[in-house]
Amino acid sequence: MDDNQERKDFSSRESDLQLSVDEETLLDQLGISGAARRKFLGQSMAALLGTFAFNLLAKEQSFATLAASPDALFAPTAGVENAVQVLLKINGLTQRLEVDSRTTLLDALRERLGLTGTKKGCDQGQCGACTAIVDGHRVLSCLTLAASCDGKEVTTIEGLADGDNLHPMQAAFIKHDGFQCGYCTPGQICSAVALLQEAKNGEASHVTNDLRTIAQNLNLSDEEIRERMSGNICRCGAYPGIVAAIREVHSGRETALTWHFATDEEIAVALNEGKANEIV
Ligand code: FES
Numbered sequence: 001m002d003d004n005q006e007r008k009d010f011s012s013r014e015s016d017l018q019l020s021v022d023e024e025t026l027l028d029q030l031g032i033s034g035a036a037r038r039k040f041l042g043q044s045m046a047a048l049l050g051t052f053a054f055n056l057l058a059k060e061q062s063f064a065t066l067a068a069s070p071d072a073l074f075a076p077t078a079g080v081e082n083a084v085q086v087l088l089k090i091n092g093l094t095q096r097l098e099v100d101s102r103t104t105l106l107d108a109l110r111e112r113l114g115l116t117g118t119k120k121g122c123d124q125g126q127c128g129a130c131t132a133i134v135d136g137h138r139v140l141s142c143l144t145l146a147a148s149c150d151g152k153e154v155t156t157i158e159g160l161a162d163g164d165n166l167h168p169m170q171a172a173f174i175k176h177d178g179f180q181c182g183y184c185t186p187g188q189i190c191s192a193v194a195l196l197q198e199a200k201n202g203e204a205s206h207v208t209n210d211l212r213t214i215a216q217n218l219n220l221s222d223e224e225i226r227e228r229m230s231g232n233i234c235r236c237g238a239y240p241g242i243v244a245a246i247r248e249v250h251s252g253r254e255t256a257l258t259w260h261f262a263t264d265e266e267i268a269v270a271l272n273e274g275k276a277n278e279i280v
């Protein structure tokens with residue numbers, strides 16, 4: 001229903017409040033007359049106004065959640081407070097932005113550049129959903145000011161694939177079922193890609209045993225992978241698949257799938273044996 005129709009309905013309800021013969025009779029039978037009847041009508045109007053305002057507010061809020069049109073994404077932002085000019089090289093493209101100096105990298109990516117692959121989870125550095133790669137290092141983009149990335153190279157999930165060819169880490173996540181709902185996945189994959197670079201650089205983690213013998217091209221154990229990925233939370237609990245995917249790409253050795261879709265025969269056997277819950 002459009003606003004005009006809604007207003008029409010509202011006005012017609014207003015005139016309805018002149019009351020039909022039946023309603024007049026009912027109010028008479030209830031003994032509501034004179035000042036009491038005017039008060040009753042006034043309260044009915046107030047209730048209608050409240051509903052009308054509530055509907056408008058709900059509509060406004062739902063419009064606010066709609067995606068901006070592609071044309072709007074690069075629109076100059078009129079009257080930016082504390083404006084700073086930022087030059088970013090994002091996924092190989094140089095982008096010049098004028099942003100409020102308090103704008104996070106995450107908001108600049110999502111709201112200004114339309115790169116919505118980087119997800120906003122907690123928005124306070126707790127979940128890792130917003131992980132992006134800046135100059136080869138993973139960062140939590142919700143805690144990183146866009147202005148602090150001036151002149152830097154930013155890679156997001158949109159920049160990992162080479163055309164139609166997925167990044168090996170993306171392909172491994174698919175192969176090893178490293179996601180379910182997928183909300184944390186862009187952050188997981190960016191984190192995993194940067195982790196490979198950390199291993200190449202010989203960067204230690206909290207569980208690295210001997211810091212004195214640390215070398216380039218570290219061979220990461222599953223424990224190391226888990227520790228290094230511990231800032232990326234997956235509420236779906238896809239951790240075994242995530243570790244398997246990273247292990248495969250890190251080692252460079254193809255590993256066997258640890259899961260498969262159940263075949264019709266397997267489903268029939270499981271149902272016969274009363275093990276329907278075990279069907280994957
Ligand atoms: Fe940045 Fe959760 S959104 S850590």
Ligand code: FES
Nearest residue numbers: 180182234235236
């Ligand atoms: Fe759903 Fe990780 S796949 S939160």
